[in-house]
Amino acid sequence: MSASRASRFNQRSLAPVLFLAPAVLFFMFYVIFPIFQSIQISLYDWDGLGAKTYVGIDNYVELMDDEAFYTSLKNNVIWLVLYMLAIPAGLFIALFLNQTVFGMRLYKSLFFFPFVISQVVVGLVFTWFYDPSYGLLNVILGWFSLGPVAILGDETWVTYGIIFAGLWPQTAYCMILYITGLNAVDPEQIEAGRLDNAKGWNMLRYIILPQLKPATFIAIVVTVIGALRSFDLVSIMTAGGPWGSSRVLAYYMYEKAFSEYGFRMGYGAAIAVVLFLIMMIYITVFLVKMYRDEKGH
């Protein structure tokens, strides 16, 4: 009797701990621990090889007076704002694809395709697309006797050019979130709406969108995170250029810490900490919202 009660107790209290342990351990080791390590390294002057010298907040002071840092920060803000376009675009395509036509699965797959291929491929495709001498974009502009424009070689256009490339896969991602969401829309409510003479915009605004709220929330979260960690496209398409005008914080951190001309680990870590703090705002909002939702149930 008592033995079986003890084993039941063990099952109830121990099993969750055991099942969680691997994930928690890995999360601690690969996510939580590096955060604190980065904060610590950001207080040192270190080339990754020799001795570390404690410099206090010098790295941050230097950062405050660094043009390149502000360029990166500005670009990060542009990324954050424009990347949001992926959400309405994804919604639009999802609504468009949410019909029963022959071969619809194929169309859905085609629209989802850019999200499946690697960001590196996306970057290369768009680099060729923008190429000032042979790129498709300038061929098309040529038909209207415009151009050529070197989108990726011009400080005014380069960031927008990269974001546009990034929107291609991100829109596909948001689309898939919305397609899933649309499957869960209650047909009875639509029926009821129809009876009350709702159609077009009103139907979308008052009947469909409220039911898509969970999908919208996830879409916003992944898009914000995607915008803040934009790195691959910048690295592939411009390597931060021309003269550093398309850098974002993640890329600048990489450049300072790990690239050929970098190896200032402390300074790179300081940039990473700033980026982390910006992300923290969104992570906090996300967590608070999650907590409230869970509590509500």
Place this chain on the structure above:
Amino acid sequence: MVTKFKTTIAALAASTILATSAFAGELVINTDTSDPAPKAAFEQLIADFEAANPDITVKWNLFDHEGYKTSIRNFLTADAPDLANWYAGNRMLPYVNAGLFEDVTDVWDDNGLNETLASAAGSMTIDGKKWGVPYTYYQWGVYYRKDIFEANNIDVPTNWDQFKAAGATLTAAGVTPITIGTKYLWTAGGVFDYLNLRTNGYEFHMALTKGEVEWTDPRVVDTMNNWKELIDADFFLENHTSYSWQEALAPMVAGDAAMYIMGNFAVAPLREAGLSDDQLGFFQFPLINPDVPLAEEAPTDTLHIPANASNKEDARKFLAFLATADAQTKINETLGQLPIHKDATVGDDKFLQAGYAMLSATDGGIAQFFDRDAPAEMAKIGMEGFQEFMVKPERLDAILARLEKTRQRVYK
């Protein structure tokens, strides 16, 4: 942020697996010579060395170019090979300072290298000691389309006025005078080096890259103003910020551009693209300031013993072997570059001969390259500034002020 750390750990793990520690009689060599010609050259060199030393087996780890630049830091500290290739000048300074390269002054003294490799001795010396053995170098200069020059009745320019006049003739004929691709920045560094060497001379150029002169100095401004003359006269390829150096070869091959300020490694792809030796020529960068002796740019590639190597004895044998005239003749014939050894034979390729003749006659001094002479961080921000200047010359003051700010921090 988190993914970045994971990548580093992965890279660290990869380099550890590659460079497994050696046992006696085994010599581990890490190089980044993965392009076809350098790879063949090293294969040959290693085979010859093994034939000469039957008791030593060489284990050779080949890295890709870009990856090598980061992995060398890992393997020098974590699991060192017995030999690794790198570059002369300031580029090896961080590793020498961190105590990761072995002092090989004895190899130089025992084999008479101070005499036979004298031309590169300076760039291998830090604190009066030698830190590696140089095995190849190559000239920089102006590669040009001979046929286009002839079609427009242009003679090879030897001074600044002729150079500008040649450009004007070419522009009038609808040909871009100089092709360049600055996407990866360093090509702009080469142009700056030559303009500064010709305007202010070798001593000043070295003082500048060593951080002893302010970037806002009027002499630097002179160099930049000379550059601006070329920019204002539309000398350079349009949209050069979008191209890599290889992509910028295309206009020259197509005949839309006539000159390229480059290293000798540009010859191979130009020939491959179909240009014959009748169409392609080489000339020394023209004189600008008659008061400064002509100095040239000729980057040197080198081989080093890591301080943590386990088989330093055989590594020294390898370095001594690499320093012989025969080995240098052979390896450079395959590389298509110039040997350092004074008794080695230079290949009979016309560009090699031209480069050899030019460099042997150089009395102004031989620079390595902007990103090898200047410390890494200064080089990066400097070359970024040059790229910006080539598109927005009106920002000169702001660019120089930024470089000066960097200088004050980097060299302190």
